[in-house]
Amino acid sequence: MADYVVEFGKDGRPVESDGRLDAAAFHRNQQAIRDVLARLLHGVAGDVLEAGSGTGQHVVAFARQHPEIVWWPSDIHPQHLSSIAAWRAHSGLANIREPRRIDLSDPAWPAGMVSDGDPASLAATFSANVVHIAPWPVAQGLFAGAARLLRPDGQLILYGPFKQDGQHTAPSNAAFDASLRAANPDWGVRDVGELEQLGAEHGLRLTEIIAMPANNLILGFARSGESGRPRIG
Numbered sequence: 001m002a003d004y005v006v007e008f009g010k011d012g013r014p015v016e017s018d019g020r021l022d023a024a025a026f027h028r029n030q031q032a033i034r035d036v037l038a039r040l041l042h043g044v045a046g047d048v049l050e051a052g053s054g055t056g057q058h059v060v061a062f063a064r065q066h067p068e069i070v071w072w073p074s075d076i077h078p079q080h081l082s083s084i085a086a087w088r089a090h091s092g093l094a095n096i097r098e099p100r101r102i103d104l105s106d107p108a109w110p111a112g113m114v115s116d117g118d119p120a121s122l123a124a125t126f127s128a129n130v131v132h133i134a135p136w137p138v139a140q141g142l143f144a145g146a147a148r149l150l151r152p153d154g155q156l157i158l159y160g161p162f163k164q165d166g167q168h169t170a171p172s173n174a175a176f177d178a179s180l181r182a183a184n185p186d187w188g189v190r191d192v193g194e195l196e197q198l199g200a201e202h203g204l205r206l207t208e209i210i211a212m213p214a215n216n217l218i219l220g221f222a223r224s225g226e227s228g229r230p231r232i233g
Helices: 026-039 057-065 078-091 109-113 136-149 169-185 190-201
Strands: 046-050 069-075 124-130 150-160 205-210 216-223
Touching: 026 057, 026 124, 026 150, 026 205, 046 057, 057 069, 057 078, 069 078, 069 205, 109 136, 136 190, 136 205, 150 190, 150 205, 169 205, 190 205, 190 216
Parallel strands: 046 069, 046 124, 124 150
Antiparallel strands: 150 216, 205 216
16 A cells, blocks of 8 residues: 655645645646646547546646546545545536545556446546655556556556656756655655556556656556657657
8 A cells, every 4th residue: 555755634734624635736737737638638538547646636627628538536545535525526527536545556456446337448547646655566556457447549647757767867856766765665766667667568658758847757658559669758
């Protein structure tokens, strides 16, 4: 089971009376992420799972921008799930489903999700700031579950800090990585190469490496098809 460095709702930020939590990072990065998703999900319809929805603010922003997509938020922390539900209710958007409790470290997690009313296949799985603040089995479970649920044209999209060729992309990321590993040696900024290999093990090919503000990246994976290097943007 994954733990966050600072669980939302326990970080000193205010909690609304209805349970809505506020993440400072959301206000810093949501527009940049939305701009990239607008391209990656252009023309896409169907169901998209957000793995590790945190406060629920991102999924509301995504659902508002992509009304043709049905969004399925998920998390493992009870207070996060309450916040997601509150943000969903506050938004009034019809294309957000109730949050699902998913433990990504459980290799069988899709089986626990796909029940009456849940999607049998996904157009995409999106996950922001999860794989570095969780043990490696969470990343393994994320890829394994996505590979089982993604439809043939589906995508797995990851956002966060990543190393490239074993090197940090900025001194701030190196310091962040050191702080993560000091808190828990099983955490840490993951290398693009090890995630590319993990994807290959599950039939998912790295197709996109997109530079983002604050030395973050978006990585896009698709079902294995034509060989070739990922597009770097």
